[in-house]
Amino acid sequence: MRISPEARAGHISVTSYFSTLNVPANSAFRRGFRSCFGEEEEPGVYSEVCYSQVHMFAGAVRQAGSDETDALLSALSGAVLKGPAGDLFLRLHVHGVLSKPIRLFGVLAALTTAISLSRHESRLNKRVKSLDETLKARRKIERAVQILAESRSLSETEAYKRIRERSMQSKESIASISDAIIAAHEI
Numbered sequence: 001m002r003i004s005p006e007a008r009a010g011h012i013s014v015t016s017y018f019s020t021l022n023v024p025a026n027s028a029f030r031r032g033f034r035s036c037f038g039e040e041e042e043p044g045v046y047s048e049v050c051y052s053q054v055h056m057f058a059g060a061v062r063q064a065g066s067d068e069t070d071a072l073l074s075a076l077s078g079a080v081l082k083g084p085a086g087d088l089f090l091r092l093h094v095h096g097v098l099s100k101p102i103r104l105f106g107v108l109a110a111l112t113t114a115i116s117l118s119r120h121e122s123r124l125n126k127r128v129k130s131l132d133e134t135l136k137a138r139r140k141i142e143r144a145v146q147i148l149a150e151s152r153s154l155s156e157t158e159a160y161k162r163i164r165e166r167s168m169q170s171k172e173s174i175a176s177i178s179d180a181i182i183a184a185h186e187i
Contacts, residue, residue, distance in 0.1 A: 017085040024158040029084035052083040062117070072180045139177040144178035146169070 012167040019030060019042045029051060033043040043051075057072075059081065064071035073092060081088040141163070163181070165172045 017043075017045045019043050019048075020045055021085065023084075023086070025082045026084040048084050052081060052085070052088055054085070056081045056088060137173075139176075140178040140182060144181040147181055151185070 019026070029048070030043060033047065033051075034041060034063050056076070056079070060072045060075040060079065061067055063079070064075040066072070076090045077092045079090065141160075144163060145156050145159045146152060148162065149156050152159070154162070164176055167177045170177070
């Protein structure tokens, strides 16, 4: 539906794409659109979005030389498409997506998702750090058990038992006792 210029006078519109944008990429897009759909037709938001996404995908396939997901993601990361509405780019590892046309609900959903994913990632990072520290402590304990077993002619079970008993008596962690055994052995 077309609205006459008189009826549009004084109205303000907000959208992610206007076919009247005066940039070279949009002029080329409009010429191509009109040659396909008629000289009187104007492209809208959805035709611009489809056009841009298809061209971005095609450029990634050309650059990657493949349609495999990892190759495409690598090609798309940091790529810039001079689209009819301006530069488009894709960033990997983001926590939210806003699509065109931008709507309040979409912004709220993206923010909620981003906050939730950020919190989840933070919890996972803390867990990884904790597991890493546990693994490092376990390696020290194994080394201390080995040193004690060899130096005192004990079985590994008996050596670990002595380290554990010493830990309980001194109220220090088994890892701290193991550090002391390793340090004493290295002198």
